[in-house]
Amino acid sequence: MGKTIVQKILSAHTKDEVKEGNIIWLDIDVRSARDFGGPNVVKHYREHYGAEKVDDPKKTFFTFDLVAPAKTIKYAINQSICRKFAREQGIKVYDVGSGIGTHVLMEHGHILPGNTAVGTDSHYNIVGAIGAFGQGMGDVDITFVFKTGKTWFEVPKTVKIKIKGKFEYPTTAKDLTLYILKHIKTDFALGRSIEFYGESVENLPLFGRITLLSMVTEMGGIIGYIPFTENTIEEVKKFTGASDFNVFYADQDAAYEKEIEIDVDGLESQVAAPPHPHNVYPAKDLKDVKVNMIYIGSCTNGREEDIESAWRILKGKKIKEGIVLSITPATRRAYKNLMEKGILQDLFDMGAIITNPSCAGCAEGHPGMTGEGEVSLNTSNRNFPGKQGKGKTYLTSPEVAAASAITGRITDPREVL
Amino acid sequence: MKIKGRIFILKDKNGNLIKDIDTDQIYHNMYLHITDIKEMGKYCLGNLEGYENYSLVAKKNDIIIAGSNFGAGSSRQHAVDCFRSLGTGCIIAPSFGAIFKRNAINSGFCILECPKIAEYIKEGKISHGEICELDFENGIIKKENGEELFCIPPSKVQLDILKAGGLFEYGKRK
Numbered sequence: 001m002g003k004t005i006v007q008k009i010l011s012a013h014t015k016d017e018v019k020e021g022n023i024i025w026l027d028i029d030v031r032s033a034r035d036f037g038g039p040n041v042v043k044h045y046r047e048h049y050g051a052e053k054v055d056d057p058k059k060t061f062f063t064f065d066l067v068a069p070a071k072t073i074k075y076a077i078n079q080s081i082c083r084k085f086a087r088e089q090g091i092k093v094y095d096v097g098s099g100i101g102t103h104v105l106m107e108h109g110h111i112l113p114g115n116t117a118v119g120t121d122s123h124y125n126i127v128g129a130i131g132a133f134g135q136g137m138g139d140v141d142i143t144f145v146f147k148t149g150k151t152w153f154e155v156p157k158t159v160k161i162k163i164k165g166k167f168e169y170p171t172t173a174k175d176l177t178l179y180i181l182k183h184i185k186t187d188f189a190l191g192r193s194i195e196f197y198g199e200s201v202e203n204l205p206l207f208g209r210i211t212l213l214s215m216v217t218e219m220g221g222i223i224g225y226i227p228f229t230e231n232t233i234e235e236v237k238k239f240t241g242a243s244d245f246n247v248f249y250a251d252q253d254a255a256y257e258k259e260i261e262i263d264v265d266g267l268e269s270q271v272a273a274p275p276h277p278h279n280v281y282p283a284k285d286l287k288d289v290k291v292n293m294i295y296i297g298s299c300t301n302g303r304e305e306d307i308e309s310a311w312r313i314l315k316g317k318k319i320k321e322g323i324v325l326s327i328t329p330a331t332r333r334a335y336k337n338l339m340e341k342g343i344l345q346d347l348f349d350m351g352a353i354i355t356n357p358s359c360a361g362c363a364e365g366h367p368g369m370t371g372e373g374e375v376s377l378n379t380s381n382r383n384f385p386g387k388q389g390k391g392k393t394y395l396t397s398p399e400v401a402a403a404s405a406i407t408g409r410i411t412d413p414r415e416v417l
Numbered sequence: 418m419k420i421k422g423r424i425f426i427l428k429d430k431n432g433n434l435i436k437d438i439d440t441d442q443i444y445h446n447m448y449l450h451i452t453d454i455k456e457m458g459k460y461c462l463g464n465l466e467g468y469e470n471y472s473l474v475a476k477k478n479d480i481i482i483a484g485s486n487f488g489a490g491s492s493r494q495h496a497v498d499c500f501r502s503l504g505t506g507c508i509i510a511p512s513f514g515a516i517f518k519r520n521a522i523n524s525g526f527c528i529l530e531c532p533k534i535a536e537y538i539k540e541g542k543i544s545h546g547e548i549c550e551l552d553f554e555n556g557i558i559k560k561e562n563g564e565e566l567f568c569i570p571p572s573k574v575q576l577d578i579l580k581a582g583g584l585f586e587y588g589k590r591k
């Protein structure tokens with residue numbers, strides 16, 4: 001019997017039999033903790049392992065991206081606890097200002113295709129975009145991996161999603177993602193690995209793959225993969241700076257638990273209304289929803305290309321009076337490239353707030369939450385009640401976010417193009 | 418392992434089990450800076466509509482019943498630890514978010530998958546407030562009248578970690 005992509009990566013990292021439902025001991029290539037979770041990792045570590053060395057400091061990282069820089073003394077203390085532990089152990093810290101941890105670790109070539117990686121971030125499965133296996137875990141789990149370099153894992157079942165049909169700009173990967181979510185909610189893929197096939201997904205550039213695969217978390221999935229094309233291989237080389245890595249493809253006779261086909265032909269811009277990421281409507285059906293805050297960024301849509309695309313729509317237009325538009329590049333590299341292209345300058349001149357690379361508006365409303373009755377339109381991945389304030393959060397693409405910044409209400413970008 | 422406690426059902430306004438309760442509803446990100454488990458209990462379910470005051474009415478060994486995909490969302494251990502902080506006995510749901518499930522297992526906190534739980538409630542086989550005894554190892558809810566309701570028994574790894582007293586202890590034997 002052939003293997004699916006996840007089974008191949010897991011097989012390369014364990015001596016145990018990789019069979020669905022089996023519990024295996026998995027070797028972990030990269031382990032990291034953030035400013036949330038990190039202090040608890042240190043606390044557990046000291047309690048259980050004292051001053052013993054971590055398994056491999058070269059494979060262990062801290063990434064500060066959530067409340068970065070710290071906005072209260074408590075957060076500052078938590079970060080300093082991690083920094084101190086890192087110094088003692090010889091662990092590298094990608095400190096405040098570096099950007100979103102998973103993105104930074106991929107960009108610096110720490111996580112490569114075929115690798116296994118875990119961290120205190122529920123969107124760690126985003127590394128599926130570069131063909132790696134990643135899992136978000138809690139602080140107990142991560143402490144254990146820091147010390148042993150291993151963890152237990154239940155081999156997931158794999159499901160297949162075939163995407164049929166084509167769509168055109170200004171419909172992008174985020175619209176595709178939301179549309180898939182609308183169809184499968186959390187029912188189809190809960191606890192599963194997902195493989196996506198079909199021309200429209202396989203042709204996605206790397207940043208689009210990042211968008212779709214980051215939201216496998218919202219689908220309830222363990223991890224997602226889109227088979228690499230020649231172009232993906234070139235893009236991943238450039239992105240990670242590495243030229244040599246293992247790319248895994250599913251075998252022809254691999255077994256899938258179930259399959260679904262979703263037709264996206266002529267797909268239009270989509271928006272997820274509260275309270276769930278799968279509560280999705282065409283953007284044009286929500287055109288009466290007035291917006292107060294717009295946020296472009298996050299691990300899902302904070303790449304250079306995402307922000308550049310938003311800028312292309314905004315260029316030469318005006319941000320509607322009263323709209324607070326915040327923009328956060330995912331990493332320092334994305335920030336620098338956008339700065340050098342003059343795009344950040346342009347956005348700044350239009351009145352946008354440009355913040356340092358981080359999770360910014362996604363995690364704890366740093367910079368900014370909504371008050372009662374306000375609406376935030378957000379390119380991140382979650383709109384659960386109360387996550388970004390008392391108001392309502394709608395999720396969308398950078399293109400819809402930009403168009404809506406011009407009109408002050410949820411807007412299909414074709415209206416302003 | 419037996420847990421005797423009060424059944425506490427998380428229902429929405431229409432009387433249905435609440436699905437997809439996410440970690441922000443269980444333990445809001447506003448309190449993530451807290452690292453002392455003793456302090457976490459008071460924020461438990463603090464952002465779940467209708468249950469904001471759960472920590473005030475919580476009882477030790479409560480057996481909480483919720484809808485599918487309980488604990489969706491973030492990787493925060495706090496979402497498990499806030500229940501441990503209150504001495505919650507077990508959480509029963511048709512399914513759990515993957516990371517929440519791992520976090521619960523790793524810290525030796527009892528959770529049981531029970532695909533039929535909504536049916537049991539609908540048929541009046543189990544109701545809010547009654548006292549039941551849970552035979553955790555076999556995944557059986559035993560009612561005071563002797564009736565038994567069946568859930569999926571925990572996996573071997575879940576029991577092994579629980580018996581060892583958590584992942585760290587379990588890991589030492591590996």
Ligand code: SF4
Nearest residue numbers: 123298299359362363
């Ligand atoms: S941007 Fe949001 S979802 Fe992504 S890693 Fe940061 S906090 Fe998590």
